[in-house]
Amino acid sequence: MDFLVHMEVGSIGTGEDANRLLKQEADRAQELAEMGLLRRLWRVPGRRENWGIWTAKSIDELHAALSSLPLYPALHITIHPLATHPNDPNLPLPAKSKD
Amino acid sequence: MDFLVHMEVGSIGTGEDANRLLKQEADRAQELAEMGLLRRLWRVPGRRENWGIWTAKSIDELHAALSSLPLYPALHITIHPLATHPNDPNLPLPAKSKD
Amino acid sequence: MDFLVHMEVGSIGTGEDANRLLKQEADRAQELAEMGLLRRLWRVPGRRENWGIWTAKSIDELHAALSSLPLYPALHITIHPLATHPNDPNLPLPAKSKD
Amino acid sequence: MDFLVHMEVGSIGTGEDANRLLKQEADRAQELAEMGLLRRLWRVPGRRENWGIWTAKSIDELHAALSSLPLYPALHITIHPLATHPNDPNLPLPAKSKD
Amino acid sequence: MDFLVHMEVGSIGTGEDANRLLKQEADRAQELAEMGLLRRLWRVPGRRENWGIWTAKSIDELHAALSSLPLYPALHITIHPLATHPNDPNLPLPAKSKD
Amino acid sequence: MDFLVHMEVGSIGTGEDANRLLKQEADRAQELAEMGLLRRLWRVPGRRENWGIWTAKSIDELHAALSSLPLYPALHITIHPLATHPNDPNLPLPAKSKD
């Protein structure tokens, strides 16, 4: 099942601690991608927010993935469950858009 | 550039006219997919709404695509512009999920 | 998976047509209960709205169940996906409360 | 009478104090379940929020139960009173869902 | 148990039909007052809305009372359940205020 | 004139200082009740909020009463002015409800 997930990143401080946290977040995101849970991730321009497409076999699996993120305590997350649409072309998205 | 687009479908009547309209909508969606504009489309479960990932070279091109939909006069559309995220795995989404 | 589902019932007219529709709705609700999809249903007091606990194997199955309701075209539905809580006593709810 | 209760958990700190508090919360939830007040509890995925089905003989009894929770000072609670629905199948919910 | 109930009155048409409906509403309100369900009723100034204090033994009894009002199909109702407050002076309200 | 007043109580700290403040609040509420300003007071179940019926000869008198409460700096207050309703039964509310 696919889920559209919106995340708003709250205060994570500054300096080395914040940098280490962001590095850990990137590492965990890559792991979740390799496990097939995180598919796509976009930044909301001008904001510390992102939209992602996540795929999970159950809501519990999705919750476990999200709460495993190092930034989880600072995240305000909204989940939009997605159902199949008959008009979905299911096209792969292009490689990182180079505007 | 990628855009997350939310559509709420208003009243389109019933009967043969509505069916013809829905058929035209599916045809146009397929054309826009072949042109690379519409990438993915999901239904909001329990509602006449959908979320889509659209790719366009400009905001005007996106507007032209959306307003070319046969259902356009009945749609309430919200566009979320998307920026590149450094943690984006850019994975192809799986083929139509078979829960 | 469990889902908390809120339904607001829009205009369904009056007279025999409305009564027949309500009878069909009750029949379909019973079928969905026998299939194990609809578990509990409560009325919002003073309103034409209800809260229900639904169980489905996927979001698509939930959507199919909801959209099979005869009242579906008149419903405004909001789905809250539910995850397991460690403190859930998982108690059967009492038989119809007789205040 | 049944009540649908939504709880948002605010800041409870970290470390041993927080763990002790969460343990006390789990103990009290079990007591309230044994008293028949708390029936079901689900986590909102991705958030520190939960939805519960509570049964009480009066609003004062419900308030007493909720305000007896160790986390009460950190909770933002919304109560939805529930009335009987004629289409309620009153099915026991399945044992902890194993997705 | 006491409930604070807000009612917004929708369109009830005009002319004799509306007048008859308003007369029936007044009669039913008086009956519910004699049964001890409706205690106080105030108009929201400048609007077709009112606030009332209702007393009922259960949520189902409250729903039955509200849905027995002739204007019920035109009402948008919001119920606020009330718990006992230790500082409540429980004073009778003065007879109709004569400003 | 009657007013429906909603109060949300913000942070008042803990310990002896908070207890003394709550005692002073109860004393002042009793005085305002004896002066005929505060008529009824209910707790919003599960929240640090209350609904009250207040009677005052002017908006300035109401403001003076509310701002004389020891908790005033911590209160977020919303005032709903009330007009006379022709269907008001003007029944005394029952003595403290014993559910």
Next chain:
Amino acid sequence: MDFLVHMEVGSIGTGEDANRLLKQEADRAQELAEMGLLRRLWRVPGRRENWGIWTAKSIDELHAALSSLPLYPALHITIHPLATHPNDPNLPLPAKSKD
């Protein structure tokens, strides 16, 4: 007592009927001004809405004035009760502003 009153004017049709209604509204506004109830009235630019300062001895008197307006059935009214401010210069407003 002074009140800040916001009015949104709904549909009043077009043609001679609407013109007659607007003329009656202007006449009634002048009467209410001569009675000292309506003090000032401004248009919200670009909208069919207005802000007014009204003075009344009671909420019932204010409601009676507002509901005597010929446009009353088409108005959506919001009343903001006003208390005296110690810094109020209480200056007469200038004659109709000639920008």
Next chain:
Amino acid sequence: MDFLVHMEVGSIGTGEDANRLLKQEADRAQELAEMGLLRRLWRVPGRRENWGIWTAKSIDELHAALSSLPLYPALHITIHPLATHPNDPNLPLPAKSKD
């Protein structure tokens, strides 16, 4: 041009510093009144908010006046521009209302 201005006063601390600030605010309000910019000011009862009628020759002049207030850093201000209404009686408001 007239403007309806709403101000919400945030935290200004307590003690002598706050008193001095409030005294400076009152002095500056009087100056702005003498300059014809601030015409009327009312307190929102029960809240640290006020509504005022301000007159300025331009939006920049209004901004300069508002930002010259000693409390400006603590204010959350909303400006409603006002246009002339044909039914405005343009009555002077009564001297400080003595309810």
Next chain:
Amino acid sequence: MDFLVHMEVGSIGTGEDANRLLKQEADRAQELAEMGLLRRLWRVPGRRENWGIWTAKSIDELHAALSSLPLYPALHITIHPLATHPNDPNLPLPAKSKD
């Protein structure tokens, strides 16, 4: 003075009448531009809404310009008054963007 103006276009029907109206709207927009009132106009992509920059000597002049639009009865307008910003580069906007 500059104003940021948002317009939502409601129902204007279809066919020749609508086309004539849109032509009249375009003509009037050009006149207002020649008078220096309307400076820039953009479409909200995917919606029947627009954002414009308008310049007027007073709020009354702005209201007169907006209400002179043939589509005015179908418009829902929101006006944001603008003050001078010290960092404004005041650059001419580029000729019609050709994405």
Next chain:
Amino acid sequence: MDFLVHMEVGSIGTGEDANRLLKQEADRAQELAEMGLLRRLWRVPGRRENWGIWTAKSIDELHAALSSLPLYPALHITIHPLATHPNDPNLPLPAKSKD
């Protein structure tokens, strides 16, 4: 492509540090103007907010520009993408308005 951008400035402290930050912000705004990204900037009167017209070749370029502002960590930004409107007069805005 043009974008309407709203910025709300959060807390930036006071004293010399804040002044230096504001000076850096002004310098960077000028650089972005010289690069053709920032076209116009207005202050929301009475608030620490501004509206700007920005021009960028892509959403990523816009995000890079906004996040390069020294005040970026304190900004709450909302981006409204703009499409071409057929009635746009595309007039240069007047030199800094002198009301």
